[in-house]
Amino acid sequence: MEESALRREDKKVVAVVGAGLVGALNACFFAKRGFEVEVFETREDIRKAKVVKGRSINLALSHRGRTALKHVGMEDKQIVSKGIPMNARMIHSLSGKQSPIPYGKKGQYILSVDRANLNKELLTAAETYPNTKLNFDHKLQDWSAETGLMTFARPHGSKTQTQADLIVGCDGAFSAVRKQFLRRSRFNYSQTYIPHGYMELTMRPRNGEFAMKPNYLHIWPRNTFMMIALPNLDKTFTCTLFMPFEEFEKISTGDEVIEFFQKYFPDAIPLIGAATLRRDYFRLPAQAMVSVKCSPYHIGDKCVLMGDAAHAVVPFYGQGMNAGFEDCIVFDEIMNQFNEDFSAVLPEYSRVRVPDDHAIADLAMYNYVEMINHLILKSYIIRRNKMKCLSVADIPTVFQVTFTRTRYHVAVERWHWQDKVINRGLLLGAVGAAAGGFYLLIKNPPDINKLAITAEKVWNKMAALKTPPSVGA
Amino acid sequence: MEESALRREDKKVVAVVGAGLVGALNACFFAKRGFEVEVFETREDIRKAKVVKGRSINLALSHRGRTALKHVGMEDKQIVSKGIPMNARMIHSLSGKQSPIPYGKKGQYILSVDRANLNKELLTAAETYPNTKLNFDHKLQDWSAETGLMTFARPHGSKTQTQADLIVGCDGAFSAVRKQFLRRSRFNYSQTYIPHGYMELTMRPRNGEFAMKPNYLHIWPRNTFMMIALPNLDKTFTCTLFMPFEEFEKISTGDEVIEFFQKYFPDAIPLIGAATLRRDYFRLPAQAMVSVKCSPYHIGDKCVLMGDAAHAVVPFYGQGMNAGFEDCIVFDEIMNQFNEDFSAVLPEYSRVRVPDDHAIADLAMYNYVEMINHLILKSYIIRRNKMKCLSVADIPTVFQVTFTRTRYHVAVERWHWQDKVINRGLLLGAVGAAAGGFYLLIKNPPDINKLAITAEKVWNKMAALKTPPSVGA
Structure with a gap:
């Protein structure tokens, strides 16, 4: 693909564990540098999967994420054209009144993108590098920080081993790579579940068009609850209801769902549809949200964590994916600075990146408290309306x-x-x-x-x- | 031992994992209630071991710990008589001036106790209950929160399995029991290593007597460093030097050790002895200190964490063992309250105890910052001398x-x-x-x-x- 990809003779092997968003993008970054890249993913290839399980449907892509995509030549063609610009938040009051709050200056927006589509595009992009190989159905069982030897479980009980010069753990909030880190002395780690869970509900198009104004991130702030909705390319909205688990559990019948929506989100009932609400509320239980912080991100010169594996954040600042994508740029910059010497790059990456990732984790947690308690939004609205x-x-x-x-x-x-x-x-x-x-x-x-x-x-x-x-x- | 121990017919099995201080004491609490108690410990029986590895030599026993020992009839005879009362802190200034700061009211003191001796006494006490069995050389490999089935690795590669009605994880800061908790959703966990390490040095008796006044916890506060010394029954003092790891690493020769002590702890050189200092400083590398917080402490009605497994604290409030011993009383009180119904006792234990253990972890961390930075002590001394x-x-x-x-x-x-x-x-x-x-x-x-x-x-x-x-x- 790039000339540099074929220039080396003594290619070093980089194993990227996890073929999610950050893993697939990182594979492109390492492939572009000419490393022999092997990607290992527990699940099957989502491009061939019939049902894609878990995780949110859409995400907010902003400047940091777009910059990272641009680094591997992917921003415009495949991604931005398939995203929907959101110029502002649209606040829905209890009475159904809608008030916009812009994100930035005129013309600035964030993009609502489809997670599965973005992931597929990134995998296909990684695969176009001749020095990259994607390995699905490979579940990491064990690995050595000393030798770089990894053991993977394959379907039907078989096992396989591979050795790499660098193991890059991009395997998400419940990272298998990170488990080794936890066994080491002086590794700081925290995982914090928030009391709220989330549930996704789909708002279908009306007469072939978006049921609400599309270029907004819609928000229904309701003190301890909150619902948001992001637009999709197929003219649906994905609504996400955030609520304490015990409140989710209080609702056990279709009538209770409708009663709850009538009380808190009356304008959403005709938009989602009462029958859909009654059914979809019980399709899946509410999902947990975790904030993970750790330090350092590396062991020796053989292993480094990036993305959610290093810093899962709660989704209230829309920065989870953007921070993970920016990890790839920061690592790439340090690779330039230290001439790809892993023994210098890895400690520097931890030194530089840990405070930033901790800061965004804190900001996201702060926004969780503020958004759920309606503080920021109240303050915005009061100021907008009064002052x-x-x-x-x-x-x-x-x-x-x-x-x-x-x-x-x-x-x-x-x-x-x-x-x-x-x-x-x-x-x-x-x-x-x-x-x-x-x-x-x-x-x-x-x-x-x-x-x-x-x-x-x-x-x-x-x-x-x-x-x-x-x-x- | 107690009448109640033999009263039951349908004895439930309680497996205590870990035969350290909290595990051994907890075995007594459960045995006293008449449960069939099985204690499993990875290491050999410390009463038979030639060399007892790791952990600090002495500990400060205060009111909470003594109250717990009293509950199983052990406070006075075996423990208090073998401890050394410390009525005050004794602050050593750089010039060698010593100033006492009492802990409490007149006649109140904390006790310097020998960790190994206390552990041995507790094991022997547990063993006197006919319904208690101690199993050494049993390393927990896996366990099920659903069935209570545990698998242990034995020496020479063999394995053994046991089932219990309740698994009590008292296996310390690096708990094997806790690993299962980490795999569960909505388990909050943090481990934080502080930048300081610690090193123990022995101050031998002089002319058959304590080299310093014995009834004090001696403290040498030196801004970013600190040394403390606790008296032992054999008239030695165990000195503990707390210092950032990078400062420990700067000292690599005997001359540098002496130079360092001359600069910061000149009065301690003749007391410890220059030759001893030169040698003992390099005997073991500095040890790390971790603060562990988690929540909840239980899974279902089959497993609960206590002691360091639930809440390892940094040692700057002298409360680690005391908090662990108090865990046993609190659990015992809740067992009375809920008539030993584990399905009610365990959630209540988490509800009641988590905020207290988190509070002492925070207090200990706060004291670390204050003591290391000399703030509390400075404030004390300034006030004592000036006001x-x-x-x-x-x-x-x-x-x-x-x-x-x-x-x-x-x-x-x-x-x-x-x-x-x-x-x-x-x-x-x-x-x-x-x-x-x-x-x-x-x-x-x-x-x-x-x-x-x-x-x-x-x-x-x-x-x-x-x-x-x-x-x-």
Whole structure:
């Protein structure tokens, strides 16, 4: 595929464990560098599977993820054209009123993409490199961090062994590769399940068209519950209901489902359809969500974790896949910096990437609490309706996380710094001045995007008032 | 041993995995209730072993641990008589000046006990129950939470299986029982290694007597380092040096050891002996310290975790063993409450005990940061020397944790509440009044124990000013 792919004589073997989104993309990155790439996946090839099990149906692709796809020449053709732009969140009030809140500046959007389709495209892209081999139905049983020898269980009880120079664990939140890490001393690890589960429900097209406005991420915030809906290419929406497990369990009949929706999401009943709701609510039990943090990401010069295997995050910042894809870029950059010397690259990767992945895990958890408790949204709506301004505290963080490659931990530190400044009242003057400006805006019909830009300018002025803590790379 | 032990006809089998301190004590608790108790331990019987490997040599036994021992009739005879009372901390300044800081009221002390001796006594006590069997050289390989069937590896490659009605995982910070828990959904878990390691050094007797005053826990706080020393019955002290791993690694020759001690612990060189220091520093590498938190502690009605398996804590509050021993009392109390019905006892145990064990893990971690950074001790010393008063903020928490069975999480909540009150300045008046009282004390030679009592009274008055948050059981 690329010239470099065939240039080497002493090819090193890179084993990518897991052929999900991050594993398949990573295979492309390593293949592009000319390594002998072997991908091992427990499940069958999803391109041939009749039923694709588990995980969410669609995902929000934003700047970091797109940048990673661009690195392997995949952004535009296969992915962006099949995604649906979402320019804003659309908040559904209990009365059915809909109010948009944009994500960024005018013209900026995130993309709703189909997980299965993206994964298939990535696998096909990886396979076009002649130096890449995909191995399905290979379940990792054991591996050695000293020798790089891996043992896989095959169907019908047989086993097979392979040796690699580098093992890249991209095998998700319940990573088999990570189990070895847990047996080592001084490996920090946490897995935290949140009290909420999620359930997916499909909203079919109406008269051949989307049942709601398509270019939005629809949100129904309801204090301890929340429902969201993302558009799909087939003009359906995938609705996801987030609710504490014990609340899910309280509902055991079709009538109770309808009663619950009538109370909290009345506008969604005709859109999803009462009969569908009655049936689909009981199709699958609510699924758990886990946040995984660990450190370091490597053992010696033979193994490294990336994607959910290193940092599963709760889905409330829309950054899980984007962070995993950015892992591949960061690793690639460090490979350049250290001339592909694994003994230098791996420790540097842990040093650089751990604080960023921990920051996005924390941000996602913070957003979980805020979104579920309705705080951010309330604050947005109150400000929009009463003061006609957006939260200056939140916009810059969301913007940096979603539309730039600002390091996650830098975005968080700036945000903490800003909170401190605000709490200490140092900005009272600036806020007063800004309020004057906003007053003028109330007099004219406010353009939400202009407001966002104004808010960003205020942020920049605030940042100039006092330098945020400096951050080493 | 007890009449109840022989009373039952349909004896249920309780398998205690791990014959360390908590496992051996727990065997006594279950045997006393009349269960058929089987204890399984990976290692050989430490009572017959020539060399006892790993773990610290001595431990601080305080109120909670003693209460648990009393429950099985073991407190006084075998344990307290072989422990050495420590009435206070003794702070060693860089110049060699020693200043005591008492733990509690007059006459209150914690006990320095020998870990190996305590473990041996507990094993022998467990064995005196006719319904208890100790099985050494049994390494747990697998177990089922559904059936209670366990598989153990024996020496020379053989295996054995046993079934139990209840499996009690008391197998320490690296618990084999806990591994099954990690495979289950919605099990929260974290393991955090601190950047410091520890190393033990022995200070031998001088002229047949203790080389330092024996009834103290000696502390050499040195900002990022710290050394402590606990007295042993054979008139030695076990010194423990806490230091970041990279600092340990910087020292690679005997001369560097002496140089380091001359810089930071000059008074300890003649006491330990330069030749001993040069040799013993390199005997074993520095050991890691881990803090483990998880939730819940049970699976179904067949398995429960206790002691370090459920909550390994860093050793800076002297509560690791005490918390583990208190687990046994709490479980025992809940067994009474729910008439030994495991299906009710186990969830209740998780509900009640998790917040307390998490609180002591947090307190120990907080003390690590404070002790290492010298903050608490500095604050104590500054106050003692300048204001002749003790920190009112810390005394009640230490007191409640060390000398009462106040639930750990209640002690922490009171402390947080107090911090909040102090921070908000609501107590300025009360502090002013107290300062007046302390001024009077300066005029007279201050009795440190009286001051502690005064501080406690101030705390009680503070508590009366505003009721701390109420806490459900």
